[in-house]
Amino acid sequence: MTEVTLGRYLFERLHQLDVTTIFGLPGDFNLSLLDKVYEVPGMKWAGNANELNAAYAADGYLRIKRLACLVTTFGVGELSALNGIGGAYAEHVGLVHVVGVPSIASQAKQLLLHHTLGNGDFTVFHRMSNNISHTTAFISDISTAPAEIDRCIRDAWVCQRPVYIGLPANLVDLKVPANLLHTPIDLGLKPNEPEAQHEVVESILHLLRHANNPIVLVDACASRHHCTREVERLVDLTQFPVFTTPMGKSGFNEAHPRFAGVYVGTLSQPEVRLAVEAADLILSVGALLSDFNTGSFSYSYKTKNLVEFHSDYTKIRQATFPGVQMKETLASLLAQIETAGGAVNPGYIPPPIVRPSVIPGPASPETILTQEYLWTQVSSWFREGDIIVTETGTSAFGIVQSRFPNHTIGISQVLWGSIGFTVGATFGAAMAALELDPSRRVILFVGDGSLQLTVQEISSMCKWECNNTYLFVLNNDGYTIERLIHGMNATYNDIQPWNNLGILPLFNAKRYEAIRVATTGELDRLFADEKFGTPDRIRMIEVMLPRMDAPSNLVAQAKLSELTNMEG
């Protein structure tokens, strides 16, 4: 084979980076492109239920596998996906969004095609996406097309932000040299400027030498930019206590002896808050300090000795070092610490880790289930390898109280916070898990309100027999998180009640189980049942909860949110 079609070239490139499921929907301007998916051995076309769900699914897939691609059609398809792309931008998720666009000839003639605004403007949707993409390519020349595709894929991978590729329908069948595929896409980070990095590392070592109570704080971008091993090595060498944020949860092994809890400002458990705020040096890795990630910006460090490691800069106290990327910086720092035998400050004595106490369960198994009980008990049911997906709402707050075993992956969308996200993301994560290790469980916690926005993606799980999924639907009769923020009794926070247990049979699930739990005893029995714990069918568990019941950290957060919203 000396030549391949441009469409196949794209999918071969993605396959080289272990993308083996493509998400999206067919549409008039991408059909020929989709033919090429099937030409690449091992590549699958997921076929989602709608484009927003497809973007969510790609997001979930990527959080397990590092890269993901969705294909939509011009105008109607791509605009439907934009909320998912915006979320990927906010949360550092490097989706490759490929849009099938009208042929070059149609564009040149400004034809009044369907899926256009009817005004001959063929670049308007590209311009819109440009606002929420790291980079874009609106391909028009076959000779530069492979390089453009490579550039976009590289940027998605390296920068972990979404990229946009517009592919005219007539170009996907044109040929490009096959040997271009023999040179892998360069995925290396640009090296840090040596002098700047040297200065950064020396400054940090200086702070370390004088710190008696340093801690490590792990946030979302530590995982997203693949620095979790460096962080673990840092902790192993130094024995510093390590904390995560809500978005950073699962970015550090919670079974590690130096893991000390989740820090959320004033919403933290008291032991955690005390330990973080008394530190005399904080090494913050991959911070994304959004309101819900910080207890409405209620961080209150006593120290000025804050070091922030970011994917594209470093900050030490008040000094910013643009372009000094954390991956290489951490490696250099680790080398120095190793040289020093771990003890940069020989006087440092690692403090004991005070783990927050777990509240004991209730006496009677007939007790009505509460959020408090659910989130306390669920930790014992989790096991190594689990992928735990929590929806914005009570779940994203409740999960903070739980303890993850090692090698779990947490998926949530704390910064972007688009309700409905997790149903799509669960499908994507389930596909990724099936590819990597079908024994891994994908466990979703979603509210009855959020479920309604994207319910049809459960149909995709049925189609692909994602028998590794557990769908916990927390039924509290509406939008409880919004009720807590504003409008406790307002009907706009009500929803139409559904017969949720009928969803799997409606979508023709093959092997499934649909059950309802309402008491602590029922939940306990479920978690004790080994059969239930074995991922051999799609499971929906409707968890009945009181209408205004919520995790205590959400109740506190909601009050702070309304204040922020109303500030003049």
Next chain:
Amino acid sequence: MTEVTLGRYLFERLHQLDVTTIFGLPGDFNLSLLDKVYEVPGMKWAGNANELNAAYAADGYLRIKRLACLVTTFGVGELSALNGIGGAYAEHVGLVHVVGVPSIASQAKQLLLHHTLGNGDFTVFHRMSNNISHTTAFISDISTAPAEIDRCIRDAWVCQRPVYIGLPANLVDLKVPANLLHTPIDLGLKPNEPEAQHEVVESILHLLRHANNPIVLVDACASRHHCTREVERLVDLTQFPVFTTPMGKSGFNEAHPRFAGVYVGTLSQPEVRLAVEAADLILSVGALLSDFNTGSFSYSYKTKNLVEFHSDYTKIRQATFPGVQMKETLASLLAQIETAGGAVNPGYIPPPIVRPSVIPGPASPETILTQEYLWTQVSSWFREGDIIVTETGTSAFGIVQSRFPNHTIGISQVLWGSIGFTVGATFGAAMAALELDPSRRVILFVGDGSLQLTVQEISSMCKWECNNTYLFVLNNDGYTIERLIHGMNATYNDIQPWNNLGILPLFNAKRYEAIRVATTGELDRLFADEKFGTPDRIRMIEVMLPRMDAPSNLVAQAKLSELTNMEG
């Protein structure tokens, strides 16, 4: 009451224009605004299942009631709605999209709030919407806010394109003078420049005097810009034959003796094509000449005497008259024709109308149902007042073969063509119909594939007990329209089969009927059943159709489409 809150001001203004249902979803930045919906007597909050569906619903509502509003929240909510807004732009639908945005103080401090990109940019989503809005207002000053709201509502009404209003959460509770509400919003069109209009009318009269075979061709914008009465008067006075396009269908009374059929270029029925293409003068009203509306641009007039009436310009042969709007121009033309007693050309003899023949039904009632049979028979079941909603796909093409009674309204999205649109639009249209006349039926024809994108909006119909709805689900086992365009046997055009008859009970419909028809006899019995015809519950009718069966005009269109797509 000397003052009202800004939030209430907005909804009072909309209520003055007979908008009495507001569509959308609650979100942190619009909750205080939603409180104000309930303060306006007679105003309802629909509470949709997701934002894209809300936009579709508002679109459907507007096509019955002339104006509509949807409310979303910052970032996540508004981006989800964009495909619906783009459709409204393309199809001339004047939606008022109100977005609850963070407070002025949060914006000024560039807080890393949830629902943001995390980069302090609070105008990015407004900029994106700006591309598909007629005008926008990102409110920041309470003193000018009422005028900004009025300006946007006026533009939506007059120009029938979507407008965007960003309302900071802290401003909606601030007070504005109540007496502003006493002056109605000026909704008048700017008068045409008299000399230009005079020249236009004289030129048209000149053409009319010499035309022996003139026709009128009614397209979408005749309805959308409210010129249908003028057109009917024109036909009554002149007795010219009148045709519609697919998008213009229902824009002219099909029971009128001078109605002669639907023109779609080479895809027209032969009698229609012959009549239109032999005309020596064509008066085209509100044309939107998109591919699917014209049989892939296969219009083939013999005459150069084409007059195009548009909402914002007129074109006579090769001469364009910018700013000469059709509403006033038609009125002036009508006055001249009335003065002449209708007969501008005394030698004109109105030709007889040749109606396309209706194909007779099959002999045996056990015959498998086909699209051909469905679309031929359905005309007899339609009745005056019906609102008929047809999805992009086989339905939008099939409906062209049917005959509408008087006072029906057709809803489809031929130019934008976003699949799933009609499920949301049906909910909106049903709400509008319930407000105007609950005996009007809202009849949806949607494919099993399209249904999956937006199925949850049927839950809103259940919540509001839209017992005036008929949901015909055309089950042909996947995306038949795409199979015809490309990929006849490709699995990407397959979908997961659903138990569609379980949808209404899943969503807890109160009064409903769910039935399946698969033979001509079953369909005939249904249409003959008076009880079935009475709108007293939500009805879903699953119509089983062969996988590759399609209306003949769609088969022809699909071939033309693939050619256009692949043109280099």
